[in-house]
């Protein structure tokens with residue numbers, strides 16, 4: 001270990017007094033001496049100390065003339081001379097001898113004194129010297145001690161430096177060791193993770209190997225399956241081409257069948273009669289809803305056949321010739337009788353085939369007949385809505401009437417027929433006949449003041465200055481109905497809170513073309529909501545001139561309608577050569593269409609070329625039973641009329 005010499009300096013202790021050289025010498029020399037030697041020396045010293053006073057005494061005695069007292073050797077010799085006193089006495093004389101002896105005695109006492117003093121001094125000196133020597137020794141020991149301490153300290157210093165360095169090195173070593181250990185740990189961890197990864201990989205590898213084997217097997221299976229499927233596909237393809245050919249053949253036969261269906265459908269309609277009558281009895285409505293008084297007794301109405309629903313029996317009070325009140329039953333038979341619980345869908349199901357005829361190119365007319373409040377508008381349109389603007393598809397939901405259902409069905413069927421090559425277009429018109437005048441309900445002006453003229457050309461009817469709307473979807477119909485309803489003339493009467501005092505004619509023209517068969521059709525569906533059929537005295541219009549005029553016009557048009565139907569029946573009779581079941585009032589040749597605006601407007605829909613349905617709406621209430629009886633009789637007359645064979649109208 002290298003020790004820094006700079007740092008190893010003797011410590012700066014107190015400067016120790018150096019022992020006198022002679023003392024050192026003495027000490028050195030004394031070391032090997034015995035106590036006896038020391039006494040001998042001290043006696044020598046004493047002798048020496050004693051010589052000095054003697055010399056001084058002799059000087060004082062001689063008074064300067066005396067001879068110098070001999071030195072050490074001389075003194076020795078003096079002692080020996082003293083020892084030889086008697087011999088001197090003899091030589092010098094006695095007196096003198098005494099003086100000398102006195103002198104000698106005093107000198108001796110002085111000498112003793114001096115000697116004692118000198119010895120004291122000597123002792124003191126010796127003591128001091130010993131003390132000093134002790135001190136020196138002590139100092140030397142201290143010095144030695146300090147040197148040792150200094151050496152120790154220096155050694156310790158150097159050792160501490162070395163220790164520090166060692167510590168540093170140790171620390172560094174420890175740190176490096178730790179770092180290395182950490183690195184080793186890390187490496188070990190890495191190795192471990194690599195090992196586990198390797199294990200996982202090898203496991204995955206094994207799994208993949210097995211999966212691979214399985215997949216290869218699957219691929220082989222699939223390959224063979226694909227081959228099988230290829231064969232199957234080829235078979236299917238050849239089968240498909242066969243089917244396609246078969247399909248084309250079937251399509252052709254389907255078209256033939258469709259044409260046949262239309263023909264047969266028409267024949268069925270003919271067999272049923274081209275004018276048919278349905279009767280619908282509405283449910284008894286609670287008071288307040290339609291303004292009837294409370295309680296509301298019901299008329300005695302019976303439905304006498306459950307299976308066919310064709311018969312209806314109304315019992316009325318009658319008075320016998322004897323004046324007794326009896327009940328008289330009136331039985332009628334129609335094409336169909338709907339009871340009060342019949343739904344709108346039930347009614348439409350029976351009318352659907354007739355409406356279908358429009359697509360086949362047959363003019364069709366459905367008119368609702370009945371007294372005010374009997375349910376004509378409800379059957380044709382649906383429930384009366386307080387606000388015409390609120391009329392939406394959702395409002396119609398379950399209660400939607402024949403018009404919206406017919407339009408929806410026509411659109412749907414037209415779409416279905418597209419696959420058979422048919423393309424259809426629709427246009428609508430809504431006219432009101434009020435007091436024999438025509439009011440365009442789709443016109444621009446709120447009040448239609450125009451004078452409209454009706455003309456018939458090539459089987460088609462035209463009304464001047466009226467709006468015809470192209471209908472792209474059934475949804476547009478609701479807008480149309482809403483507009484029409486808002487403008488419809490409604491006047492309050494005693495019979496209905498919003499009784500319609502006009503006829504409303506909704507006309508839907510359907511034009512179809514088949515691009516494959518080159519067939520065509522152009523037909524019109526008329527849905528007519530007739531004004532209330534009640535007799536003048538029942539309408540409450542007797543006191544009001546305007547209401548009276550309304551009622552007269554309504555009655556006129558309705559009786560004209562009856563006349564036209566009767567005349568058509570007579571015409572049919574003369575052409576068939578059969579006897580009609582009803583009385584024919586008009587000549588077979590003449591049909592009085594022009595007697596009213598209504599019959600003139602419906603000319604092409606009421607003729608022998610058209611299919612007509614009369615929907616008789618009946619009130620179930622007792623107070624309306626006589627009106628109901630009149631309506632039933634009128635409907636029965638219509639029902640027994642045969643108005644010829646409908647002819648298909650082809651598009652121009």
Ligand SMILES: Nc1ncnc2c1ncn2[C@@H]1O[C@H](COP(=O)(O)OP(=O)(O)OP(=O)(O)O)[C@@H](O)[C@H]1O
Nearest residue numbers: 282372373374375376377378383384496499500532
């Ligand atoms: N089958 C029915 N089911 C439920 N309610 C009906 C039915 N028939 C008619 N009504 C209701 O009876 C009331 C009168 O019906 P509607 O307005 O259709 O009579 P209307 O014969 O058209 O009268 P008007 O000749 O005055 O136009 C209406 O509130 C209608 O909702």
